[in-house]
Amino acid sequence: MDRKIKQRIAFTTFRIFSVSVVLMLVSILGFIVFNGAKAINWTFLTASPTEGMTAGGIFPAIVGTFYLVVGSMLFALPLGITAAIYTVEYGGETRIIRIMRIMTNNLAGVPSVVFGLFGMTLFVNKMGFGSSLLAGSLTLALLALPLIIRTTEEALKAVPDSYRTGSLALGATKLTTIRRVVLPAAFPNILTGIILSVGRVSGETAPILFTVAAYFLPHLPDSIFDQAMALPYHLYVLATSGTDMEATRPMAYGTALVLIFIVLLMNALVSLLRNSLKNKNSNE
Amino acid sequence: MIEAKNVNFYYGDFQALRNINMEIGQQTVTALIGPSGCGKSTFLRLFNRMNDLIENTRLEGECVVNDQNIYNRSVDVDELRKEVGMVFQKPNPFPKSIFENVAYGLRVNGNNNKKSVTQRVEESLISAALWDEVKDKLHKSAFELSGGQQQRLCIARALAVSPMVLLMDEPASALDPVSTSKIEELIHRLKTDYTIVIVTHNMQQAARVSDKTAFFMLGELVEYSDTKKMFLNPDKEATQNYITGRFG
Amino acid sequence: MKQNEQELQFLKDEINQMWKLVISQVERSKQALLGGDTERAEEVMGLEKRVDAFDLKMDSLCEHYIALYSPVAIDLRLVLSIMKISLTLERIADYAVGIARYVADGDCAGFFAQTKKPLEIESMFENLLSMLTDSQVAFNSENARNAGKILAKDRKINEIYRNAFQVLNGQLQKEPAKIDCGLKMILTLQKMERIGDHCSNIVEEIAFYTEAKILKHKDRP
Numbered sequence: 001m002d003r004k005i006k007q008r009i010a011f012t013t014f015r016i017f018s019v020s021v022v023l024m025l026v027s028i029l030g031f032i033v034f035n036g037a038k039a040i041n042w043t044f045l046t047a048s049p050t051e052g053m054t055a056g057g058i059f060p061a062i063v064g065t066f067y068l069v070v071g072s073m074l075f076a077l078p079l080g081i082t083a084a085i086y087t088v089e090y091g092g093e094t095r096i097i098r099i100m101r102i103m104t105n106n107l108a109g110v111p112s113v114v115f116g117l118f119g120m121t122l123f124v125n126k127m128g129f130g131s132s133l134l135a136g137s138l139t140l141a142l143l144a145l146p147l148i149i150r151t152t153e154e155a156l157k158a159v160p161d162s163y164r165t166g167s168l169a170l171g172a173t174k175l176t177t178i179r180r181v182v183l184p185a186a187f188p189n190i191l192t193g194i195i196l197s198v199g200r201v202s203g204e205t206a207p208i209l210f211t212v213a214a215y216f217l218p219h220l221p222d223s224i225f226d227q228a229m230a231l232p233y234h235l236y237v238l239a240t241s242g243t244d245m246e247a248t249r250p251m252a253y254g255t256a257l258v259l260i261f262i263v264l265l266m267n268a269l270v271s272l273l274r275n276s277l278k279n280k281n282s283n284e
Numbered sequence: 285m286i287e288a289k290n291v292n293f294y295y296g297d298f299q300a301l302r303n304i305n306m307e308i309g310q311q312t313v314t315a316l317i318g319p320s321g322c323g324k325s326t327f328l329r330l331f332n333r334m335n336d337l338i339e340n341t342r343l344e345g346e347c348v349v350n351d352q353n354i355y356n357r358s359v360d361v362d363e364l365r366k367e368v369g370m371v372f373q374k375p376n377p378f379p380k381s382i383f384e385n386v387a388y389g390l391r392v393n394g395n396n397n398k399k400s401v402t403q404r405v406e407e408s409l410i411s412a413a414l415w416d417e418v419k420d421k422l423h424k425s426a427f428e429l430s431g432g433q434q435q436r437l438c439i440a441r442a443l444a445v446s447p448m449v450l451l452m453d454e455p456a457s458a459l460d461p462v463s464t465s466k467i468e469e470l471i472h473r474l475k476t477d478y479t480i481v482i483v484t485h486n487m488q489q490a491a492r493v494s495d496k497t498a499f500f501m502l503g504e505l506v507e508y509s510d511t512k513k514m515f516l517n518p519d520k521e522a523t524q525n526y527i528t529g530r531f532g
Numbered sequence: 533m534k535q536n537e538q539e540l541q542f543l544k545d546e547i548n549q550m551w552k553l554v555i556s557q558v559e560r561s562k563q564a565l566l567g568g569d570t571e572r573a574e575e576v577m578g579l580e581k582r583v584d585a586f587d588l589k590m591d592s593l594c595e596h597y598i599a600l601y602s603p604v605a606i607d608l609r610l611v612l613s614i615m616k617i618s619l620t621l622e623r624i625a626d627y628a629v630g631i632a633r634y635v636a637d638g639d640c641a642g643f644f645a646q647t648k649k650p651l652e653i654e655s656m657f658e659n660l661l662s663m664l665t666d667s668q669v670a671f672n673s674e675n676a677r678n679a680g681k682i683l684a685k686d687r688k689i690n691e692i693y694r695n696a697f698q699v700l701n702g703q704l705q706k707e708p709a710k711i712d713c714g715l716k717m718i719l720t721l722q723k724m725e726r727i728g729d730h731c732s733n734i735v736e737e738i739a740f741y742t743e744a745k746i747l748k749h750k751d752r753p
Contacts, residue, residue: 162376170389170445171366185379488602515604517744524605529536
């Protein structure tokens with residue numbers, strides 16, 4: 001009896017804590033939705049900021065963030081996935097692989113502002129890209145790389161070895177085995193890693209601060225060497241250094257809402273794709 | 285047809301096989317029995333070079349398939365594995381449809397002729413005694429099949445590339461008695477076209493399916509003789525103790 | 533001891549019990565015949581049921597053992613030989629009962645007493661009994677080295693049996709009226725000769741059990 005009561009107390013405590021975590025998240029979201037929804041309208045989504053950013057919209061920032069996400073993934077995905085394939089499928093457990101793994105883990109722990117500084121030094125100054133979409137995408141790609149490598153590695157390791165041996169035993173080469181059996185089986189989990197890194201990339205401020213972001217840019221970027229606005233940086237600007245803080249407050253909430261919505265939308269899209277792939281994989 | 289000549293095999297410093305000499309005749313079923321860790325699975329996997337996948341292993345001696353030492357430098361391992369198919373302990377179909385599982389071996393070997401692939405898939409499924417059960421759901425996932433059906437699917441998959449030898453590593457150990465007896469039936473029928481080597485922990489299974497039986501212990505081939513003789517009157521005391529359950 | 537071995541030991545114990553009983557049956561029929569002892573003869577006939585019961589019991593024990601343990605190698609040979617030995621022992625006991633029955637009839641007591649010496653009946657019985665006990669020893673020591681010696685005794689019995697015709701012939705020419713007793717005697721002798729053959733079969737089974745050697749249907753030296 002005594003033990004039953006103890007159990008009940010323990011589990012009730014757990015429940016209260018976990019519910020309170022959810023409550024906090026919901027209240028943050030609710031707060032942003034409540035405050036941001038007032039700012040959202042067609043002009044807000046499609047127009048450039050006007051009157052010292054106290055009016056108008058955030059369209060250039062939306063487009064800028066979109067470009068940065070696509071640009072960084074263009075660099076990070078091929079690099080990260082091939083690196084992961086190498087370490088898991090070919091590398092074995094050699095010294096070099098172990099060092100690579102430790103480095104990747106360390107890279108994942110580096111603060112994003114350091115990536116920003118590094119990007120500025122290398123891409124903006126040394127390589128002469130200037131403050132540009134290219135430099136920003138490359139910096140964000142560096143940031144996303146460890147995450148993509150790690151999740152892809154885990155995805156590949158989760159593929160049962162019996163698939164590999166089964167394929168090899170039928171006379172398939174290692175490359176064919178990876179291409180035809182391992183990657184298709186790992187793909188849904190690799191997508192999860194991509195979702196995570198897209199979320200990360202689209203929300204980061206520090207790396208783009210020195211490499212791409214423009215304080216205010218009334219037009220859209222024309223080339224990869226142009227500067228661009230981006231949602232997180234725009235939000236930062238609106239919240240800290242606007243010309244009229246009170247007037248821009250609703251716009252800041254609106255920007256935050258759009259940012260969150262975009263991230264959630266991407267997550268939803270990719271999980272949809274992931275599920276349909278999973279079905280197709282075993283049911284083609 | 286298959287032969288091991290003075291084979292020694294090492295995992296690092298551990299010697300897993302000790303001076304094995306053994307000849308396996310064409311179109312026979314040979315059972316490899318012995319306690320866990322006796323080297324029987326290692327021996328089986330020599331013949332399609334699956335041991336190559338394990339790091340830090342070393343082979344001395346020769347393994348001959350079709351008059352050729354398969355460990356010669358000139359031998360293409362991928363070609364060898366088409367000749368020497370393998371069925372594993374746990375059914376391991378790919379996460380693909382039933383049809384694609386069987387077609388896999390053909391496709392990776394460059395056969396993309398739709399008609400010939402379809403025909404070969406059907407033939408293989410018929411040989412593996414699975415056709416009647418799956419002919420209406422060829423494009424369903426292989427995972428929808430029962431464990432026993434999955435194992436026969438894996439056998440069909442191996443047969444599709446027309447091997448001469450079929451290696452089976454405890455093919456029925458994860459299956460229920462009904463599925464097991466179906467696999468055993470199948471082995472009996474396949475014997476007319478293939479040379480089959482099967483590792484099994486099930487003494488009665490070895491007795492039922494095989495023509496010859498090899499008893500391994502501590503990496504040595506203790507006894508190799510006709511199954512009928514071995515199960516009535518084995519030559520070696522160790523064999524007798526093992527097959528009558530008095531081991532250890 | 534493992535379960536499997538316990539079961540085998542039990543089978544061995546049971547067949548030994550049966551063996552003992554059958555030896556005592558042959559011993560009793562010997563006493564009955566040599567001593568013209570009808571009471572002994574009745575005893576033999578009374579014990580027949582026990583032998584039959586043993587036979588049935590051994591059958592079912594062996595069947596169960598095979599069904600449950602799927603024996604191979606020496607275990608398989610042991611069980612198969614126990615099955616055949618129990619069948620053979622039962623036959624031997626039947627012959628002992630047959631002999632006892634002629635004694636129990638009592639009508640030829642005089643003739644039997646008169647002819648037992650020249651017919652070497654005692655020697656025949658001694659050979660039979662030692663075949664039975666020696667083979668039991670061989671079975672229990674899992675050792676068929678004495679098979680040759682035991683089989684030699686069967687040849688001795690056959691020799692006595694062949695000589696018996698002449699002896700009986702001479703006796704009956706002197707007493708043609710005892711022809712029916714003579715026939716009974718020849719049948720008795722025949723039963724004893726058959727017991728000897730069955731003992732040989734047991735020895736063959738033991739050789740199969742211990743060494744997987746087939747002695748059956750081979751020309752013996």
